[in-house]
Amino acid sequence: MYFRVVAAVALMASASAAFADEISEAIDQARKSYQSGDLGNAKQSLDLASQLVAQKNAERFAALMPAPLSGWKADDVQTAAGGGYGFGGSTASRTYTNAKDEQVNLKITGDSALISQYAAIIANPMIAGMAGKVVLIGKERAIRDKNGDINMIVLTKYLITVDGSGPAAAKLSYAQAIDLTKLAKL
Numbered sequence: 001m002y003f004r005v006v007a008a009v010a011l012m013a014s015a016s017a018a019f020a021d022e023i024s025e026a027i028d029q030a031r032k033s034y035q036s037g038d039l040g041n042a043k044q045s046l047d048l049a050s051q052l053v054a055q056k057n058a059e060r061f062a063a064l065m066p067a068p069l070s071g072w073k074a075d076d077v078q079t080a081a082g083g084g085y086g087f088g089g090s091t092a093s094r095t096y097t098n099a100k101d102e103q104v105n106l107k108i109t110g111d112s113a114l115i116s117q118y119a120a121i122i123a124n125p126m127i128a129g130m131a132g133k134v135v136l137i138g139k140e141r142a143i144r145d146k147n148g149d150i151n152m153i154v155l156t157k158y159l160i161t162v163d164g165s166g167p168a169a170a171k172l173s174y175a176q177a178i179d180l181t182k183l184a185k186l
Contacts, residue, residue, distance in 0.1 A: 023052045054081035054090040054111050060186050061092035061108040061158075066177035069170065072096045072104075082112070089115070096166070096174065104166040106174050108183070109159040119156040135172075138180045144168070150175045154183055 030045035058079035068074040075095045082089050089112030096104045109115065121127050122141055128134050132145035142152035142160075148168025152160040152175065160178060162171045 023049050023056070026052060051081060055079070057081070057090040057110050057186070058092050061090065061110065061183075064108060064179055064183055065092060065094045065106060066174060068096050069173055069177070072098045072170070095164070096170075098166065098170070102166040102170075103164040104162060104170050104174050105164040106178075107159075107161045108178070109161070110157055110186075112159070115153060115159045116156050118151070118159060119153040122151070122153050137172075137175050140180060142175065144172070148172070154180055158183055158186075 026045050026049035030042045030049065033039070033042035033045055058081050062077040062079050065074075065077050073096070075097075077092055077094045079092050080090070082091075089109045091107055091109045093105065093107040096106070121131065122134075122143060125134055128141070128143050132143040132149075135142050135144050135150075137150070137152055140152050140154055142150050144150050147163075148171045149163040150161070150171055154160065160175065162175045164171070
């Protein structure tokens with residue numbers, strides 16, 4: 001048993017190191033291409049590095065998805081990385097379903113320029129109040145609409161969206177189940 005645990009840890013560490021090496025290699029290739037005057041290849045290498053970082057961020061978000069609440073089951077976490085244009089961002093999402101076939105969808109998004117624009121809305125209580133009820137989740141301000149859907153910004157870097165056909169109380173519970181302290185440290 002001990003050997004299996006050590007082997008698993010070593011495998012995860014080497015996979016993480018390999019991923020980090022891919023990012024470093026892409027950045028190094030971009031630098032070399034830039035220094036040699038090959039701007040096209042420099043841009044492609046930087047785009048690749050940006051995409052690899054976005055993928056890594058999405059995987060980190062996936063690790064923060066909470067376990068299903070009592071009476072609920074969860075689908076596998078889905079991740080996506082939209083690249084370096086600032087709009088798509090890195091995302092992790094998961095759908096939770098109860099016995100009544102009601103669903104709660106949880107999504108964490110980062111690496112998007114649109115988040116800072118939405119953060120300005122949430123930061124202004126008057127404007128946020130027009131979009132829904134302002135609620136606190138931990139120390140973070142969020143907007144809960146008439147359906148109980150929740151949108152929350154963490155550190156003006158991450159957008160958390162909780163929506164679906166499930167009850168408002170379940171949506172709030174899933175939003176509260178996210179480890180916001182860990183998310184803030186990413």
